[in-house]
Amino acid sequence: MKNIVITGGAGFIGSHVVRLFVNKYPEYKIINLDKLTYAGNLANLKDIEDKPNYKFVKMDICDFDAFYKLMQDEQIDGIIHLAAESHVDRSIKDPFTFARTNVMGTLSLLQAAKLYWESLPEKYEGKRFYHISTDEVYGALEMTHPEGVPAPFSTKASSEAQHEAYGEDFFVETTKYNPHSPYSASKASSDHFVRAYHDTYGMPTIVTNCSNNYGPYQFPEKLIPLFINNIRHRKPLPVYGKGENVRDWLYVEDHARAIDTIFHNGKIAETYNIGGFNEWKNIDIIKVVINTVDRLLGRAEGEDLDLITYVTDRLGHDARYAIDSRKLQSELGWEPSLQFEEGIEKTVKWYLENEEWMDDITSGDYEKYYDDMYKGR
Ligand code: NAD
Ligand code: DAU
Numbered sequence: 001m002k003n004i005v006i007t008g009g010a011g012f013i014g015s016h017v018v019r020l021f022v023n024k025y026p027e028y029k030i031i032n033l034d035k036l037t038y039a040g041n042l043a044n045l046k047d048i049e050d051k052p053n054y055k056f057v058k059m060d061i062c063d064f065d066a067f068y069k070l071m072q073d074e075q076i077d078g079i080i081h082l083a084a085e086s087h088v089d090r091s092i093k094d095p096f097t098f099a100r101t102n103v104m105g106t107l108s109l110l111q112a113a114k115l116y117w118e119s120l121p122e123k124y125e126g127k128r129f130y131h132i133s134t135d136e137v138y139g140a141l142e143m144t145h146p147e148g149v150p151a152p153f154s155t156k157a158s159s160e161a162q163h164e165a166y167g168e169d170f171f172v173e174t175t176k177y178n179p180h181s182p183y184s185a186s187k188a189s190s191d192h193f194v195r196a197y198h199d200t201y202g203m204p205t206i207v208t209n210c211s212n213n214y215g216p217y218q219f220p221e222k223l224i225p226l227f228i229n230n231i232r233h234r235k236p237l238p239v240y241g242k243g244e245n246v247r248d249w250l251y252v253e254d255h256a257r258a259i260d261t262i263f264h265n266g267k268i269a270e271t272y273n274i275g276g277f278n279e280w281k282n283i284d285i286i287k288v289v290i291n292t293v294d295r296l297l298g299r300a301e302g303e304d305l306d307l308i309t310y311v312t313d314r315l316g317h318d319a320r321y322a323i324d325s326r327k328l329q330s331e332l333g334w335e336p337s338l339q340f341e342e343g344i345e346k347t348v349k350w351y352l353e354n355e356e357w358m359d360d361i362t363s364g365d366y367e368k369y370y371d372d373m374y375k376g377r
Helices: 012-024 042-048 064-074 088-093 095-118 156-166 182-201 223-232 252-265 282-296 326-332 340-353 355-362 365-375
Strands: 002-007 028-034 054-058 078-081 128-134 205-210 212-214 237-240 246-251 271-274 279-281 308-311
Touching: 002 012, 002 064, 012 028, 012 042, 012 252, 028 064, 042 054, 064 095, 078 095, 078 252, 088 095, 088 182, 095 128, 095 182, 128 182, 128 252, 182 205, 205 252, 212 252, 212 340, 223 237, 223 282, 223 340, 223 355, 237 282, 246 252, 246 282, 246 340, 252 271, 252 326, 271 326, 279 282, 282 308, 282 340, 340 355, 355 365
Parallel strands: 002 028, 002 078, 028 054, 078 128, 128 205, 205 271, 212 246, 237 308
Antiparallel strands: 246 279
């Protein structure tokens, strides 16, 4: 029996990790710890909420006393830490909230785990603190490829070709940290604290840095669900700058599977990069999303291309992210299960079939936030 806390389990990636662990490991007790900020939504977990090995606890990760008590009461063996403020645009407007949750919140979890685990006879034996981080801590890569990126629709073969084309111009595990946004600075800081708890106290920690995720249950302030919803309602699609920035996209369930593999088989104190060699210029991926939505809604393909609206660029907008995940692939045998074509088709279908989920989120407070954000550009 293992007792595992997954923080941020009501969010986008966290809900996929909770679902995977609850279904795959009936012998574990999975505790989803989440404050339920604007980004947390228990509707993401409706299908597993009644399972006997699942428990939800509403808690702020900054509440040291409450978390220490939870560690004791539930005899926690493992922590998979995803709770965070995660949206770059919000971090530009309100950096303090990001420092509080992402830095102080992570430190609070680390210190509570340290005190509890060090009080046990077996101490750190069989324990694990696994911190989920992002590729954004590494900063930005140059747009070295003359045509931007190979597109559209990568295949496994073209992923390898992409690696060839870019040579060594990827983020690897030893790339120096160089965060630019308040969000990535807060994540970088939390990563350093996690490593410091290993180096100073011997806590069994692991850190992973993943590229952009896409898939069901993503909060619709992020590019792909926001644009799917706007296309559905024929609202403008705000493309920052020239739409030339490059992101490396991974289907969220593949990230969850990587987390499972690394939680169980990763080496203590190691870092693993997670990504699928799937780079896209924003404007290219946006066109794929428009064509897919139009086709699935029975509209003429490309009918909504004129919704594209170029707006003021994001401040400090990182040019390109690209993850080299070969260490994870060769040492632990993980690889992405989906081709991008399948992933994006599944994703668009899911949002179109789950209008109620989307409409619940996009009504009320969020609608006002989004309108203000859009007008601000
Ligand atoms: P999300 O914003 O969808 O979800 C974050 C969750 O954390 C929400 O459920 C929210 O309620 C919870 N939370 C926020 N503050 C909290 C607090 N103080 N106490 C307790 N819970 C709190 O985020 P996501 O996109 O699912 O990202 C999850 C993690 O993965 C983050 O750490 C993020 O940095 C990292 N990550 C995300 C991506 C991506 O593409 N989305 C890529 C790489 C890494
Ligand atoms: O790389 C991993 C990161 O990916 C995670 O750590 C973050 O939590 C996650 O939010 C994501 O960050 P991005 O800033 O890359 O994601 P976002 O969906 O906000 O934006 C993707 C790209 O699209 C980025 O270049 C900005 C651009 N964009 C975004 C929005 C919301 C637009 O052009 N218009 C938009 O309206």
